[in-house]
Amino acid sequence: MIVTCLVACGFLLINGVMVMRFYRWYSSFGPDFLKEDAVAQGILFIGPILLMFFEWWLVDFIVDLIMLNRHRKAPNDK
Numbered sequence: 001m002i003v004t005c006l007v008a009c010g011f012l013l014i015n016g017v018m019v020m021r022f023y024r025w026y027s028s029f030g031p032d033f034l035k036e037d038a039v040a041q042g043i044l045f046i047g048p049i050l051l052m053f054f055e056w057w058l059v060d061f062i063v064d065l066i067m068l069n070r071h072r073k074a075p076n077d078k
Contacts, residue, residue, distance in 0.1 A: 011055050015048035023047070 023043055027034040034040070 008052065008056075011052045012048050015051040015055075016044075019044060019047035019051070 023034075023040065027040070034043075
């Protein structure tokens with residue numbers, strides 16, 4: 001449980017940095033509504049959380065693939 005919490009905090013930290021850098025880069029030449037404070041706050045708050053959901057889905061998918069491969073390689077008990 002502690003490992004899960006630490007990984008989630010790491011995901012949020014990395015995602016926050018990535019979303020902030022991408023937002024600053026894209027808002028410099030993107031649409032004007034991106035420069036509004038409310039839009040910026042929404043993107044900078046929701047973006048890392050959405051990325052974290054995707055990352056946990058990806059981790060779960062990879063673990064399922066590993067477990068499936070282990071199950072296929074195990075001898076059948078018949």
